[in-house]
Amino acid sequence: MPPLSPDAAIAALNWRYAVKKFDPTKKIPAGTWAALEQSLVLSPSSYGLQPWKFFVVDTPAVREQLLPHSWGQRQIVDADKLVVFALKTGMAPADADRLVARTVQLRGVPAEKLEGYRQMMAGSLSKTPPDQLDVWMSRQVFIALGVFLTTAAVLGVDACPMEGFVPEKYDEVLGLGAKGYAARVVATAGYRAADDHYAGLKKVRYEPGEVIERI
């Protein structure tokens, strides 16, 4: 038996929505949050390169500092959790070496057997112009966002993905640039407030026939 039935999966995805108002008193249980962090760790990426870091901002004062750089959206301070999805900047052949070293470590396979794989990845990373590399690698960060939001939904945790923030200011406040990262997107997570009237609104999606086409 699969973990969820089709009906249960769709019910979870229909239940989720971009929460506008979190209940600041409600906390995600530790085991549930650990699973959500693990969903980030397990997210797939091109070649498995994991060109990212997920900054979980727990310090209230720091979240207050981020608020004016987030169009004043209160989720930034009210949600139990705030995750800044950041790109690892300047991905380079050394990142292919790092991944191969990790593979050798975890799978016990000799490095020589992975040399062709390493060269292919390193070649892709060195041949791609920096701006295109940013485009390519940033997209991976958004896969992780989709994984996180879907995992939250099946765990019964509310969330709100947010692109309405000033990435450069986030980088500054959180010191991401110095660490070699750049904020790309944000997700808040917690539990919806009882009076978030967005919870009751019909989800706005185009007809399946408009977004799915069979060939």
Add this chain to the structure above:
Amino acid sequence: MPPLSPDAAIAALNWRYAVKKFDPTKKIPAGTWAALEQSLVLSPSSYGLQPWKFFVVDTPAVREQLLPHSWGQRQIVDADKLVVFALKTGMAPADADRLVARTVQLRGVPAEKLEGYRQMMAGSLSKTPPDQLDVWMSRQVFIALGVFLTTAAVLGVDACPMEGFVPEKYDEVLGLGAKGYAARVVATAGYRAADDHYAGLKKVRYEPGEVIERI
């Protein structure tokens, strides 16, 4: 009770991997596939703009045509399902109008009440230079990929996300350009072959402490 326990969610995400060899005889049950298509329809996106279309390539001859443009990866022809995640090109203020019209239709709210929202979206779309708009909107397509892969995992369906293909050739073979779309990423779905030895390999991920940082 949430649909899944933290342990069950993580087990599903650990169970999933990028399938290298599908069992071409195994088909996804219709109800399960309907749920997977619905997960695409329900994917979140910036402003809810849904700048995408998902092309489900069912015709074997077309899939054969795509094979040489996919580095010969057999998943393209062996997996039960092949989904081409495509960007709607040339997103413009008209797309804000379209979304507002759909919102009016579904929520029964008067268009005047959404005029500020429409103007904000239309402004974002018209102010963003075309190359940046492509970057921004393409990222949304990758959120949908993350939603799809995670939903597949909790439904017990195997999948393989694929960036190793020639988007321009896909656009040509599938006639996407003429329809106003551009291929961005691909996912195949079905069931792993009993002898796909990748299924038994340890998943290669960095230590949680390397990809998650608390601030």
